[in-house]
Amino acid sequence: MFASLAGRTVIVTGASKGIGRGIAKRFAEVGCNVVVVARSHDAAKMVAEDIAVAGGRAVGVTADISTEAGVHAMAEAAMLHFGAIDILCANAGIFTSAKIADMSAADFDETMGINLRGTFLSVKACLPTLSLSGRGRIVLTSSITGPVTGMSGWSHYGASKAGQLGFLRSAALELAPAGITINAVLPGNIVTEGLLALGPDYLASMAASIPVKRLGSVADIANAALFFATEEASFVTGQTLIVDGGQVLPESLAGME
Numbered sequence: 001m002f003a004s005l006a007g008r009t010v011i012v013t014g015a016s017k018g019i020g021r022g023i024a025k026r027f028a029e030v031g032c033n034v035v036v037v038a039r040s041h042d043a044a045k046m047v048a049e050d051i052a053v054a055g056g057r058a059v060g061v062t063a064d065i066s067t068e069a070g071v072h073a074m075a076e077a078a079m080l081h082f083g084a085i086d087i088l089c090a091n092a093g094i095f096t097s098a099k100i101a102d103m104s105a106a107d108f109d110e111t112m113g114i115n116l117r118g119t120f121l122s123v124k125a126c127l128p129t130l131s132l133s134g135r136g137r138i139v140l141t142s143s144i145t146g147p148v149t150g151m152s153g154w155s156h157y158g159a160s161k162a163g164q165l166g167f168l169r170s171a172a173l174e175l176a177p178a179g180i181t182i183n184a185v186l187p188g189n190i191v192t193e194g195l196l197a198l199g200p201d202y203l204a205s206m207a208a209s210i211p212v213k214r215l216g217s218v219a220d221i222a223n224a225a226l227f228f229a230t231e232e233a234s235f236v237t238g239q240t241l242i243v244d245g246g247q248v249l250p251e252s253l254a255g256m257e
């Protein structure tokens with residue numbers, strides 16, 4: 001039995017849909033105050049309303065986490081509504097596909113700007129308040145793509161997701177004296193709006209390559225994020241947890257037989 005997280009305040013970036021929405025709802029279920037962050041005002045508000053209807057406490061905040069103004073607005077909203085930031089789930093990310101030959105510098109910068117720079121900016125904006133709690137928690141949503149595997153068309157994305165882990169390891173050292181832990185969940189293929197947009201052929205081929213023979217659910221990732229946020233995980237920092245149904249394990253197709 002884990003100690004209760006009830007009453008803690010969590011900011012979840014990219015929480016208007018997909019994995020972020022799953023994380024937001026899971027933390028609300030265990031009694032956290034949730035700050036639901038996305039660029040789309042209506043979608044963020046709708047998730048916050050869903051949480052409230054289910055008996056939780058949440059507020060929807062519009063912010064672009066790739067900008068300093070956006071992350072400051074997010075941190076201020078958390079303080080205004082709940083008076084604290086105990087947990088940051090830096091989850092917002094994009095995964096547009098482009099082969100290197102066709103990729104523009106702007107494509108590369110956009111992906112790095114949201115996925116990597118946005119991670120840094122989100123952490124920095126929350127740091128002063130996270131430090132006050134003495135038991136702050138940061139959970140990044142990285143990916144298997146980049147840190148462990150490669151995917152044609154996702155070199156910029158893979159670089160951003162591997163970059164998050166380089167950031168994480170040095171950040172863990174810097175933040176440890178303040179009692180803040182920082183860890184990352186590395187999802188495999190998780191059913192979200194973003195993944196569904198890649199089309200049925202992609203989904204079918206991905207499910208076939210996963211040893212447990214199913215795509216992941218947002219709950220699979222939310223439960224891993226929740227673990228990193230617990231009191232009981234206070235001795236775990238700078239670490240990564242792959243949640244992928246065994247997808248990265250086989251050395252070859254024969255390894256799946």
Ligand code: NAP
Binds near residue numbers: 014037114188
């Ligand atoms: P998704 O369904 O496309 O949702 C992305 C979320 O991020 C949305 O809420 C989106 O809302 C928000 N967002 C994007 N850019 C933002 C910005 N600049 N500022 C604030 N919010 C922003 O994606 P997902 O599949 O849930 O992925 C979530 C995270 O998991 C990403 O970091 C992704 O790399 C990672 N991941 C996903 C999978 C997977 O299989 N789905 C696998 C590995 C890793 P707005 O557009 O309204 O801003």
